Amino acid sequence: MKSSEGVLRLDSCCLMDGSYHLCPSCFNSLNGGNIPKFSAMNGVNVTVCEDFPVELDDLTLTEQYAITRSHPVGTILTLRPNGLQIQEAYTGIRGHIVTIPQNPGPLLDILPSTELQFHDHIKIVWVGDKDPTTEDLKPFVEVRKEKVIRALLWLCEHNPLYEHAQINRELIDSSIDGLITSSLRFCRMALSIFSRRKILPNAATMLEICAV
DSSP states (O other): OBOTTSOBOOOGGGEETTEEOOOHHHHHHHHTTOOOTTSGGGTSOSSOGGGOOGGGTTOOHHHHHHHOSOOOSOEEEEEETTTEEOSSOOSOBOSOOOOOOOOOOSOOSEESOTTOOGGGTEEEEEOSSSOOOHHHHHHHHOOOHHHHHHHHHHHHHHOGGGTTOEEOHHHHHHSOTTOOGGGEEEEEEEOOBBOSSOBOOSEEEEEEEOOO
């Protein structure tokens, strides 16, 4: 991204041993004289890693959905016991797949929204012999009220897209902080999840995260 002085800046996280390491997509774009698709110069990232605000750092997936004004896409997480996420999966599911058009609706001005249903946007594939515990799910789907409020306050102050957004403190205050167990619906499904190195067991649990 460019600083206020017009100097091109790169994230410090890509600096290794005195050299900048770029992904092939960004490297090819720069070599061709084009702006990388997912760069700050293309309006995707608004800051660099070292300047990333602490208010938006370490948000769980459900917390991110709670503060987002639009939900055009959904998310599938593949988890296993002990709070581990399977990084190399999810490259495919064996079986029939139906694609349904989705209407993202208008941008939300009151956040979190009372109309937000997490199970419409988040699916968790649980790989394990037993149902997941709270500790298994907490790193990924816990909603901490203080984190949500701090993130929304920062966005309303610094992000022009949140200039007219209102914080739904009544909804936040009425919810139970960190509640996970009662917000889950369990549905047994037979899945084959492909990873790059192996195929995980066919027996898995699909969890739907519902609004509390």
